[in-house]
Amino acid sequence: MRGAENIQRGEKARLRLHPLFLLTGVLSACFGALPLFLLAVIAALEHECAHAFAARRFGYALNQIVLMPYGAVVSGDLTGISRSQQLYVLAAGPLANAVTALGFTALWWLYPETYPYTDAAAYVSFSLFLVNLLPAYPLDGGRMLSLLLAPIAKGKTKAVLTAFTLLTAAGVFAYFVLSCFSRPAFTALAFSVMLAAGAFGGEPYSRLPLPGKGRFLHGVKESRVALDASLPLRTALRYLGEDRYLTLLLFEDGEFFAEVAEEELFSALERGDYALPLRSLAVQYEKM
Numbered sequence: 001m002r003g004a005e006n007i008q009r010g011e012k013a014r015l016r017l018h019p020l021f022l023l024t025g026v027l028s029a030c031f032g033a034l035p036l037f038l039l040a041v042i043a044a045l046e047h048e049c050a051h052a053f054a055a056r057r058f059g060y061a062l063n064q065i066v067l068m069p070y071g072a073v074v075s076g077d078l079t080g081i082s083r084s085q086q087l088y089v090l091a092a093g094p095l096a097n098a099v100t101a102l103g104f105t106a107l108w109w110l111y112p113e114t115y116p117y118t119d120a121a122a123y124v125s126f127s128l129f130l131v132n133l134l135p136a137y138p139l140d141g142g143r144m145l146s147l148l149l150a151p152i153a154k155g156k157t158k159a160v161l162t163a164f165t166l167l168t169a170a171g172v173f174a175y176f177v178l179s180c181f182s183r184p185a186f187t188a189l190a191f192s193v194m195l196a197a198g199a200f201g202g203e204p205y206s207r208l209p210l211p212g213k214g215r216f217l218h219g220v221k222e223s224r225v226a227l228d229a230s231l232p233l234r235t236a237l238r239y240l241g242e243d244r245y246l247t248l249l250l251f252e253d254g255e256f257f258a259e260v261a262e263e264e265l266f267s268a269l270e271r272g273d274y275a276l277p278l279r280s281l282a283v284q285y286e287k288m
Contacts, residue, residue, distance in 0.1 A: 020069040039124045043097060044072040047128055050096035052076075054089040059235045062089075070194060071128075081234070082275075083147050090140045090147075094132045101126035136168035137161055138198040162199045169195035220245050229257045229279035233268055236278065240265075250278050258282035 028037035045065065051074050052062040062076035078086060104122035108115045133141040142165060149157045173192035179185040222245045227235065229250040239246055240262075248260040260282050268281050 014064045016064065016066045018066055018068045021067045024069040036120060036124070039121050040071070040128075041067065043100070043121075043124045043128050046096050046100065046125075047093040047132070048072045048074040050092040051089055054092035055081075056238070058085045058089070059238045060089075061238060070190070083150070087144055087147055090144050093140055094129045097125045097129040097132075101129060134168050136165040136195050136198065139195075142198075165195055165199035169193075169199065222247060224249060226251060227278060228252070229277065229282065231278055232274065233265070233276045233278060233281060234274040236265060237269075248278065250282055252279065 025034070025037055028034045044067070048062075048065050052065075055062045055076065055078065058081065060076065060078050060081060062074045062078075064075045066073050066075070078089070081089070101122050104118050104125070107118060132139050135145045136142045137146070142161060145164060146157055146161050149160055153160050169192045172188050172195065176185050176188040176192060179188065220243055223239060223241070224247045225236070225239045226249045229252040236246070236248055239248075246262045246265065248265065250257045250260060257279065260278065264281060268276060273281070
């Protein structure tokens with residue numbers, strides 16, 4: 001789950017193909033591995049969509065998926081998300097693959113004759129589940145380890161995570177060396193290189209880009225959204241968009257309480273008040 005581009009909240013979900021992804025598909029077809037390649041793509045898409053759905057549950061948008069030669073990555077903005085929520089989002093991907101693998105296992109129990117047609121799909125899903133639990137960056141397991149270490153290791157979190165990642169890469173490379181005595185596992189070699197490079201990777205998510213002043217030159221539609229006044233400010237983030245002006249209508253106990261303009265919302269965002277109740281935000285501006 002990694003991103004390096006600024007993704008505007010409110011944009012529709014987008015799917016992009018990395019040039020090397022297309023090359024990998026062509027090579028898979030040439031060597032008779034196209035069915036396995038397509039199964040891996042489907043499992044990777046399921047994995048990243050699970051991340052996106054989990055983020056949406058907390059009001060965040062992970063809305064761009066890029067298919068890479070080694071899988072897929074989802075990008076967006078999780079600025080202001082709590083540690084427990086981010087752990088939930090990270091765990092959603094591997095769990096989705098695990099549930100799929102268990103589903104195929106249950107299918108074999110009920111209908112054994114389906115095994116020859118579904119064993120590869122189950123293998124790919126279970127492999128993706130296990131691999132993403134490795135304590136290495138940029139895998140989900142490495143990101144979860146980083147979050148868990150933060151309160152303990154404090155300023156040394158990055159150094160510890162880098163060490164774990166390099167050790168994992170060394171272990172995968174050792175497996176490749178051993179495989180050379182029988183049948184070389186070149187995928188393990190590529191994976192170890194990717195992990196070694198990822199050990200020095202940057203932040204996984206982009207910051208929230210605020211709309212520019214020029215957006216009003218050609219006019220934008222107003223979007224009026226009704227929310228409970230007790231909800232935290234981060235809940236309103238999903239409704240922001242460059243192509244519309246947001247006005248929040250706050251209700252308390254089923255009755256209208258106050259109205260919050262987009263400018264007031266952005267002012268609080270710039271201060272980092274993501275957990276501030278919308279009611280408190282409205283009260284602040286009533287006193288001004």
